[in-house]
Amino acid sequence: MITWFSRLSLLWKILLSTSVAVTALFGFTGEIVLQHITRTMSDSLNEEVRASLEAYTSYWNSRAERLSAVSRLLSTLPAVRAAFSTGDRATIQDTAGEMWSKISDAMAIFLVTDPAGKVIASLGGVTPLSQKNMDVVRLAESRFPQQSSGFFLQDGELYHISVTPVYVDSTEGQALLNVLVAGYHVDALVAQRLQEATGGSSEFLFLTPGRVIASTLNPRATNTVVTSLAQGRPADRVNDGVVEYAHLDAPLLDIMGNQVGQLSILRSFEAARQRLSSLYKDIVALWLVAVSAGFAMTYLLARRIVEPVEQLDRAAAEVARQNYAIEVEVRSEDEMGRLARTFNNMCASIRQAREDLIQQERISTIGRLSASIVHDLRNPLAAIYGGAEMLVDRDLPQGHVKRLAANIYHASRRIQDLLQDLLDVSRAKSRAPEICRLREVASAACDALTTAAAAQNVSLHLAIPPEIELPLERSRMERAFLNLISNSLEAMPEGGEVRISAAVEDGSVLVEVADNGPGIAPEIRSKLFQPFVSAGKRNGLGLGLALSRQTVVDHGGEMWVDSQAGEGARFCFRLPGASVAAALIR
Template sequence: MSALLSTAILLIAAWVINVVVVRQARQQVQVEIETLLPIYNAVWEENARSLAAIGTTMANSPIAKVVFGNERAAQDKATIHEMVADLTSETTAQVDLVVITDGAGKVIFAERNGADYVLNEELQAARQTAHDQKQTPGFALFGGRLYQLILTPILLQSGNDQYQNTLAVLGTGAELNRNVAQTIKDRIHSDVVFLLADRIYASSLTSESDFAPFVNAAAVQNASVTRPSEIKIGGDEALAFSRSLTGFGGESLGRVVMIRSLESIRRLFRLISNLLLLLWTGSIAAAFLLSYLMAGRIVRPIESLIQSARVVGSGNYQEEIKVVAQGELGELATAFDQMRRSLKQSQSELLKRERLAAIGQMASSIVHDLRNPLAAISTAAEMLNRDGLSLDRRKTLVESQMRASKRMQDMLRELLDFTLGKYNLALEHHRLAALIEKAVRSLRANYATINIETDIPSEIVVTVDGERIRRVFENLLNNAAQALSTQAPAPKIIVHAVVQNATVRLDVIDNGTGVPDEIRERLFEPFVSHGKLGGTGLGLAIAKSIVEAHGGTIGYEAIVTGADFYVRLPLHNIPSNAPQN
């Protein structure tokens, strides 16, 4: 989301910057072009000075004066050539053309790049120079070649101080070739094209053919510095303007076109775009890095804390909470771990207390349950020791003793079964209806007001330990009766059984208030009781272990009109010595 937002912001910024920058850059180029002209002029002036210096040197040299002061020597090309070679060898400046005319402008010597050059022309400008006796700069076209030319008069001082004789006029010229174009380009950072009539004479362009469409273009020819013409050259946008190359007589010989590429703007824009792209990539990467670090510093410790909280919440206080964070989170984790430790301690103390309480409860319930038969046995023993009792009474006392002993035995066995979790089942075939009837009969004796209905198909036969299963039924019936005894206008218990697949399901349903929610889940655990005063709290736990030893299940279902305890017993394949759990 934040990445998307920053992308959008950057794209807008890029667009704005682009618009502003391009406009600014265009204006900048316009300003630059206007400043080019003086530089351009300065280049020509420098070249002219260089040529003029050579001209002056040559014109002032005594040899020149001697040579041109002598009419015969002045006609001797070999002598002049020697002289020119001599003089030009001392300069490093480019001198492509040397022309010498007489005072009337007639060419008496011409040499191009050190070689003879036939030039059958009269130089009007030379005559003017001879007359003015002043160095004159200008451009000239000889034999289809363009030159920058300086005309220098070779003067001879006459006797009269005031008067000088013009012996000859010396022309030193540099051709407007690629080098010159390149020199100018180096200074004005724009390509330079020398145009002659309808062709490119020379240029600094790498590919002159790119300019071909504009050779005769009026727009380009007429474009001035203040109003440059936009052209596209070699795929690049550029601004072009031109200047005239003026001859000595003021005539236009050709034009110089200067081409200012807008590529630099493009480069600038590309640079900015790249920078923005870099910025964007950077910010996205930073955002990801930041969120990663955030995750590392905040989210992950919180997640680990939540995980730990869940573990602690589930009642597992063993796992130590690792403090992976610093600062407040670290403190939180430390505090949390302290809490866990104290919880763990309280839990273990609670467990210990609970266990002790359970043992106490169990012990007291055993003691109480054993008191009845014990009292019977001891009283009977004392009575038996007396004289004068009828045989009948003695018999009753002995039977009571035996019954009480058996009861104690049963109770102890049951307790042992329960604590050991094992039953040695005495499996026999029993009619379910008969087992239920026995349990119901003893219940009826105690609960006269409860209406007990049974609906057990007589053909159902189960293979069980009859004594123990009867105990289960008694427990369930007693539970139901106790739930009803103190309330309900029409207390009723329904016992019914159905065969489902390979099992028989027996339901004991009462119309009491049902089992409270808070103990429903722990109903079959030991010492969970809401039943009779002084109950052992073991009844349902024992019932569960007995049923499970038979490979069955016991459970509770809440119903609208009360409670429904059910027992499911297998009809076949009953395991003997099945473990309790």
Template sequence: MRRFSLVWKISLSTAAALLLLLIVAGHFVQEQAEATLVRNLDAELENSFKAYESLWSARTEMLRSISLVLSTMSDVRAAFQTNDRATIQDTADEMWKRISLFEALFFVTDGKGDIVAGAGGRNFTRNLQVVRDALPRFPAQSTGFAMQDGRLFEFVVTPVYVQTDGAMELLKVLVTGFPVEDGVVKDLKAQTGGSDFVFLEGTRPVATTLSTENTARIAVQYKRGKGLTHLDLGDREYAVLGTPLRNLAGTQGGDLLIVHNFDAIRRDIDSLRVKLGLTWLVATLAGLCITVFLARRALKPIEELDQAAARITEQKYEARVTEGDDDELGRLARTFNAMCRSIQDAREELIQHEQIATIGRLSSSIVHDLRNPLASIYGGAEMMIDGELNPVQMRRIAGNIYRSSRVIKDMLQQLVDVSRGRTQSPEVCRLSELVEAAVDTQISNADNQGVEIRVRIEAGLEVSVEAGRVERVFTNLIGNAIEAMHDGGIIEISAEAQAEGVLVRVDDNGPGIPLVVRQRLFQPFVTTKRKGMGLGLSICRTIVEAHGGRIWADARPSGGTIFRFTLRVARPEEEPTLAE
């Protein structure tokens, strides 16, 4: 996964938090907006209901007033007292034409509801049930809704009484009303603000401003007595406010439903969602850009610290950062600069100490390596001066002096090469010849100590090494073994080819090395000799490891020490070079 920078981590985290906050806030706003719109819709239904009551009551009150006026007119009473149908009909037509203000109907019936005369263009059956329904309330005027000949009407029933012999006698009954039809409810919708109206007789719609399908579905789902309810028809949702329609007997004969769909609310909510989505997008992008800008400015010192720390890892200790203000980052920058100065000073001091230590180690190594050949030269020269030697002895001592001086010459040449940056390349050598050259430098010391040196190496075994340095390994190991065997002994040098190289063994039957010393044997300045410097085996390890091998020491079960080390075997394509 791609590693994001600290700036982008902070920016993306902030943008994610901002987006989450906007989503929560947007959801809350949407819920509140939807609730507010629904409340507004409910309030609109309540207002529509109040407007309906006002309009309908005004119309009903007009009918009541007209009926009362007619019932008190003397010519109307006189016509009623004649009991002549034609006279009553003529009177009814004349009076209704003068006072009728809207499409309505007017009937004159007897006390049983039989129609005597009528006006208003409606042809009903000869009997009106509404008169019998209102009869228990006589002589009071009654109003209510009723079905007549399959249609819904609101009727006003006004009894007309006459005084006879000190008692009130029912003369006739005036019945006025108006139909509840689709045209009437459409006018009602236009006058009340756009809400739809549905008049029900039971569950059967008798007048509506909605489609037949939606009206039927609403009528089926509507539960009487629930007040303001919400009906979900699947494809559309409606808010419904129901009110009972009272008949002339005072009981509920039907229902008026004031209906308003949620289409406008849904459109408003969808529009709000789009606006909120755009707001989220713009706010998130703007917040991300602002956060990136501010984060880059705030984290610029940290970025500078990161770059300076990277230069420090490249050992460029002169790196520094701008210290800036006196805040946390400014204090961190000053601390970092102080740390860099301390590291730079400490490194320069360390380099000086290492140079001195290197000179010391080099001097110690030179002294260590020169001791044996110088001792051989010194001893041979002393014998030649003080002793009376025959020609054979003289020749042998001269040979030892020559070989020791050659060793010194080679060592000095190696030092010159190293100081000039030149290193000796590995060459293919016969291992037996390297060992013989090392044995020759130590043979006189071995003879003096009574030590026998045995070499058991195949003449054809070849290795790819720096001959001079590997010869020093054998010289040090043989010299150490000779010095440890004061009472004489045997040193045996052998080698065997293995899959990954050559394993060399240098065995002696001397006193051995204590375990405590053997565990630290190849560290500098570790020795068991009273006058030893403890550098020989450390030099051996350095040379062997430089050739890709390793060196270790074990104790012999019968006494003495076994040194083992590995060397790289020569490849067949490499040309052999004779070691001098």
């Protein structure tokens, strides 16, 4: 099956194949590069999230350490201890407040409680913690005299605190005098400061069960992220409906190591996606430029490669038109150059062989034609020679003389007709047709061969209706019948039967000349009507059938043979003409 690709020129096949290969290779390579870059960016974001967690841990630990250091310092100051020993709330408030204002952060919370957790003094601003008992003090008591720090959840608010016991010397050893509780309230401002302290590229969410404590995202994004986290999405990715983030959680532990909430650190993929999109556009642009440049270069190179092939193709077409004088210019010494040189040598060999063949055919044709003419002239010349010899050497009766003169006359007419036929064939001329009765034409041929047929014990049967008439060149058509009957006689030297019949079919005449001889050999059946083709004949060189077929063709008809080996031969030919039907009507 011929596909559309096979119908393309060689140049376009090279261009399309190269373009497809370059496109596929570039696309495959680009896909691998993009996947690698995407993985690298994703890993980089995850690393940045982990780095943000480490920065948060470092930042938060430094705040906690600063509070713990301040608390320890206050707990060791003599003035503070002395004020705490008085047990007077105002004295404790004033003394602790004075020292706190000098060494602490204004954003911090500072409480003084008794060992049971009851708040004695509150510094660093008004806080709901100052109105309540601090249960966390009782929880931290198990770790006294060591400091304890952690997150503390109270009435839906989250704090990061440090609990520091204050001891005094007594007769029974050190006694717990008061407890210092210092810390920070975790709110949006704290989250904002944490974001700024870690570079500002990460988002932070402080979450407790069922509540968002603080977030650096807008409320819509915060609600979407919290919902996504609650639905159990993959741990490393989260989406706020617009932006996708790399996600990492860190637990928020109280002073006893129990989790009271979690910190979610988010790193946006948006910047990475923009970089990836820009890179994708650059790769596509580079691909277009590379494909265009590759296409142009391939076209130029393929054009130089294909041009010699096109020249050979045109030259081969000229050779197919029998123009063997064509030559191809040899432009290189590579395979194409050697092929062009071989093609030129082949054409030169064909020209030489053709000239030699024409010369041999001319010589052979002259010899065969001469032999054929000699053969065809031998019988009438023999009749003329024999009759003339009898007239010269013998004194014959008047009737016998007339019969010999008539034979000489008919023989000379046959020679004249034969020579005229050969001349007409050589000059491609034909005589004007005349209305003839087909039976009379065939009968004349049979009469000329009656003696030869009787000598071979061959019977001739003429079965042509006498009323069939059509325009014919009488002498040529008679010669055609004569050749066909002669061939049958030569094929049956031991006797047989020849039947000549005709019938009208659709305004034309179908003529058959059949015998019951040995038939035609299969090896010559396909070329039977070619000149000088014969088999099993004692005389003649095979011009009879060729001339007979040409006669039928010149009359607008056709001739063919129907024969099987051992079953006789049947030559058929059809002659058209409207006068056939008119003759039947008359």
